[in-house]
Amino acid sequence: MLDKSKTILIVGLGLIGGSYARALTDAGYRVTAIDCDPDAIAYALSECMIEDGATNADPALVSSADLIVFALYPHVFLDWIRENQHLLKPGVLLTDVTGVKGKIVEEVQSILRPDAEFIAAHPMAGREVSGVENSTPAIFRGANYIVVPTEKNTQAAIDTCRALGETLGFARVSELSPALHDEIVGFVSQLTHCIAIALMTCNQDEHLEEYTGDSFRDLTRIARINDEMWSELFLWNRDKLIEQIDSFSSELGSIREMLINGDRDALRRLMRRATERRAKFDKK
Amino acid sequence: MLDKSKTILIVGLGLIGGSYARALTDAGYRVTAIDCDPDAIAYALSECMIEDGATNADPALVSSADLIVFALYPHVFLDWIRENQHLLKPGVLLTDVTGVKGKIVEEVQSILRPDAEFIAAHPMAGREVSGVENSTPAIFRGANYIVVPTEKNTQAAIDTCRALGETLGFARVSELSPALHDEIVGFVSQLTHCIAIALMTCNQDEHLEEYTGDSFRDLTRIARINDEMWSELFLWNRDKLIEQIDSFSSELGSIREMLINGDRDALRRLMRRATERRAKFDKK
Numbered sequence: 263m264l265d266k267s268k269t270i271l272i273v274g275l276g277l278i279g280g281s282y283a284r285a286l287t288d289a290g291y292r293v294t295a296i297d298c299d300p301d302a303i304a305y306a307l308s309e310c311m312i313e314d315g316a317t318n319a320d321p322a323l324v325s326s327a328d329l330i331v332f333a334l335y336p337h338v339f340l341d342w343i344r345e346n347q348h349l350l351k352p353g354v355l356l357t358d359v360t361g362v363k364g365k366i367v368e369e370v371q372s373i374l375r376p377d378a379e380f381i382a383a384h385p386m387a388g389r390e391v392s393g394v395e396n397s398t399p400a401i402f403r404g405a406n407y408i409v410v411p412t413e414k415n416t417q418a419a420i421d422t423c424r425a426l427g428e429t430l431g432f433a434r435v436s437e438l439s440p441a442l443h444d445e446i447v448g449f450v451s452q453l454t455h456c457i458a459i460a461l462m463t464c465n466q467d468e469h470l471e472e473y474t475g476d477s478f479r480d481l482t483r484i485a486r487i488n489d490e491m492w493s494e495l496f497l498w499n500r501d502k503l504i505e506q507i508d509s510f511s512s513e514l515g516s517i518r519e520m521l522i523n524g525d526r527d528a529l530r531r532l533m534r535r536a537t538e539r540r541a542k543f544d545k546k
Numbered sequence: 547m548l549d550k551s552k553t554i555l556i557v558g559l560g561l562i563g564g565s566y567a568r569a570l571t572d573a574g575y576r577v578t579a580i581d582c583d584p585d586a587i588a589y590a591l592s593e594c595m596i597e598d599g600a601t602n603a604d605p606a607l608v609s610s611a612d613l614i615v616f617a618l619y620p621h622v623f624l625d626w627i628r629e630n631q632h633l634l635k636p637g638v639l640l641t642d643v644t645g646v647k648g649k650i651v652e653e654v655q656s657i658l659r660p661d662a663e664f665i666a667a668h669p670m671a672g673r674e675v676s677g678v679e680n681s682t683p684a685i686f687r688g689a690n691y692i693v694v695p696t697e698k699n700t701q702a703a704i705d706t707c708r709a710l711g712e713t714l715g716f717a718r719v720s721e722l723s724p725a726l727h728d729e730i731v732g733f734v735s736q737l738t739h740c741i742a743i744a745l746m747t748c749n750q751d752e753h754l755e756e757y758t759g760d761s762f763r764d765l766t767r768i769a770r771i772n773d774e775m776w777s778e779l780f781l782w783n784r785d786k787l788i789e790q791i792d793s794f795s796s797e798l799g800s801i802r803e804m805l806i807n808g809d810r811d812a813l814r815r816l817m818r819r820a821t822e823r824r825a826k827f828d829k830k
Contacts, residue, residue, distance in 0.1 A: 386759035406757055436756050449749055450762040456801050457741060457765065462820040464797035465733055471827045472720050473690055475670035478734040480764045481741060485824040489817035493810045500805050507802050511795060513748035517740050518791050521784050526777045533773035536746040540769040543755045 264329055264422065266290050271327035272312070273342060275302045277389060278359045279333030280397025283311040285430045288399065294323050302394045311397075324349040329422070332358040335494055336366050347375055356380040357423055361447060361491075362498040363410045363440040371414050381419040382410040383427065384443065386451070390486040399431055407432035410443045448502035453510055455492060456503070458485040548613055548706065550574050555611035556596070557626060559586045561673060562643045563617030564681025567595040569714045572683065578607050586678045595681075608633040613706070616642040619778055620650050627654055636661040641707055643669050645731060645775075646782040647694045647724040655698050665703040666694040667711065668727065670735070674770040683715055691716035694727045732786035737794055739776060740787070742769040 264270070270286050272279045275297035283306060287293045295315040297303055303315035316323050324330075324346060332339045339358060350356075356378060360366055367382045374380055387405040389396060407427030411420050420437070427435040438446065461478070462485040470478070496503055520528045548554070554570050556563045559581035567590060571577045579599040581587055587599035600607050608614075608630060616623045623642060634640075640662060644650055651666045658664055671689040673680060691711030695704050704721070711719040722730065745762070746769040754762070780787055804812045 386757065388759065405759065408757060434756060438757070446751070446754075446757045449751075450754065450758045454745070454761040454765045456798060457745070458761075458824075459817060459820040460794055460797040460801060461738070461741070462823050463816055464794050467730070467733075470730075470734065470823075472718060473670065473692060473722070473730045474734045474827070475672065475689065477738040477742075477768045479827055480767055481738045482820075482824050482827070483764055484761045485820040486828075487817045487821055489814040489821070492817060493813040496805060496813060497808060497810060500808070504802060504805055507798060507805075510744055510748050511798065513744040514740060514791060514795065517744060518788060521780060521788055521791075524781060524784070526781060529777040529780060530773040532747060533743060533771045533776060536743040536766075536769040537771055537773070539746050539754075540742075540766050543758070543763055543766070544770075 264291070266292075268292070268328035269294060269326055271296065271323060271330045272333060273297075273330060274333035274338075275299075275306055275312075275315075275394045276333060277392045277394070277397050278385065278387070279331070280306065280311065280394035281387075281399050281401055282331055282333065282359070282430065284309075284397060285399035285402065287311055287313075289429050294327065296320065296323060297394075305394055311394075319346040319349060321349050325351050327351065327354060329426075330354060330356050332356065332360070334358075334360075335491055336360055336362065336498055337494065340366065340369055343370055343373060347373075347378065350375065350378050352377040354378045355419055355422060357383050357426065359383065359385050361451065361495045363443045363447075365498060367410060367412060367440050371412060379416060379419045381415050381423045382412075382440070383423050384408045384410060384447065385427070385430070385432065387432075390483060392488050392491075402431040404433045407435045408443060409435065409437045410440050411437060412440060444499050444502050445505075448499050448506045449509075452492075452496060452499060452503045453506040455484055455487060456496075456507060457510075458482050459487065461485065548575070550576075552576070552612035553578060553610055555580065555607060555614045556617060557581075557614060558617035558622075559583075559590055559596075559599075559678045560617060561676045561678070561681050561685075562669065562671070563615070564590065564595065564678035565671075565683050565685055566615055566617065566643070566714065568593075568681060569683035569686065571595055571597075573713050578611065580604065580607060581678075589678055595678075603630040603633060605633050609635050611635065611638060613710075614638060614640045616640065616644070618642075618644075619775055620644055620646065620782055621778065624650065624653055627657060631657075631659055631662065634659065634662050638662045639703055639706060640664040641667050641710065643667065645735065645779045647727045647731075649782060651694060651696060651724050655696060663700060663703050665699050665707045666696075666724070667707050668692045668694060668731065669711070669714070669716065671716075674767060676772050676775075686715040688717045691719045692727060693719065693721045694724055695721060696724060728783050728786050729789075732783050732790045733793075736776075736780060736783060736787045737790040739768055739771060740780075740791060741794075742766050743771065745769065 387401040671685040
């Protein structure tokens with residue numbers, strides 16, 4: 263990817279931005295950061311995760327970056343580009359970690375200066391806790407990294423972005439179009455969060471933790487959720503998420519029908535299909 | 547509980563029965579077992595998990611047991627009692643590990659000899675794999691054990707059953723009525739398995755494993771399911787399971803409405819409630 267004399271700027275030093283900073287510093291890159299929270303910058307400096315940092319779009323920091331990673335909420339990301347892109351170094355490559363792509367990638371690429379390039383990416387990693395102090399590149403191990411190019415991207419940018427995913431330590435790097443990304447993420451990530459939330463709130467029993475097995479704990483781990491971030495992601499991807507809710511609800515409705523009909527054979531066939539499909543995930 | 551000169555018979559030497567056998571042998575009890583599979587008995591003898599075993603209801607084994615644990619599918623459990631209860635030692639205590647209670651407990655207690663007592667229990671533990679060779683008392687650590695008494699049970703039997711849960715190494719022993727047990731298990735265990743199955747079968751993408759994060763993997767771990775056992779459990783508890791599916795579907799429907807209305811405040815409120823309720827599970 264980039265040679266190690268170049269500088270990588272992380273904008274947004276939370277859990278994911280912080281984990282990028284640690285991984286890239288460990289890999290030998292010069293890493294700088296911008297975050298509006300002075301404590302986040304101070305922490306990252308004290309941990310030697312970054313070489314330099316600022317609490318605003320410091321012109322010197324921005325203009326010295328060869329690669330910028332945006333780890334911001336979607337609307338903050340768009341605002342940042344609008345307000346600060348005049349500071350970018352010509353030829354700079356921008357990437358992101360945003361959990362939805364379609365409208366955001368289109369918007370950024372349409373407003374961006376012609377001498378800069380934005381290549382979208384989605385690191386499929388996270389934790390139930392947030393903040394730079396919880397950041398660790400360990401969350402990337404065994405995880406998937408999705409590069410989301412459009413017809414406006416150059417092959418060089420795609421290659422650099424793929425190499426970034428590998429440098430960060432992801433187990434697998436793949437490519438999806440923005441539309442397919444949003445459809446799949448609506449299913450594997452957003453729908454699962456909706457399910458975890460609904461499971462955690464549909465029953466008023468105050469003593470559930472006394473009666474649960476691992477199943478319920480597994481299905482609700484992600485119900486501890488950053489409401490500010492996820493509500494924004496859900497609404498950016500609303501149409502695709504609703505389609506996924508409907509598709510899942512229809513399947514759950516089929517199970518309900520099998521129960522009503524006492525159709526044990528149909529239940530067993532469906533369980534065997536689920537078992538077979540799930541088994542693929544455990545092969546590595 | 548029972549003094550250690552007494553004998554505990556395990557009927558059904560699969561994952562759970564085998565884990566009971568190991569834990570109770572380790573605790574110093576004399577443990578015997580019955581399983582129709584000669585390989586299961588041979589394995590358990592070779593591993594010194596049991597002192598004696600048989601592939602049928604051997605009169606000597608059955609009549610020498612002071613406590614019998616049934617780890618069978620529900621209909622097999624009922625058949626066994628009907629066919630073999632004449633062999634029981636007077637004063638014997640019976641317990642089980644069955645995942646549904648209402649109709650089964652009622653039936654066993656109504657047909658059982660008056661000089662024997664059945665106290666139901668549900669160890670909330672399991673694995674995605676089955677069979678005695680996968681058994682380990684480690685699955686009981688940190689887990690919940692539910693004693694399910696009826697008005698026909700003596701306090702002595704309830705106390706012995708609670709002590710059994712503690713001896714096995716469960717983190718928490720609680721009591722529920724059969725009706726409440728089935729309602730709660732319909733929610734925390736059976737509904738979650740229905741959700742995992744539906745998630746795993748509602749989408750036909752053959753490459754999902756390339757794009758998933760931990761969320762989807764967590765929510766579908768239990769989609770690798772023993773179809774013979776779970777289809778039977780679902781159908782025994784059909785009415786309560788359907789109620790739970792409906793309650794969950796209605797909550798998921800509310801989230802869908804919030805998305806349609808773009809009601810970010812309502813989404814955030816619900817997410818915060820989910821977070822707060824889920825946080826209780828992580829306190830220990």
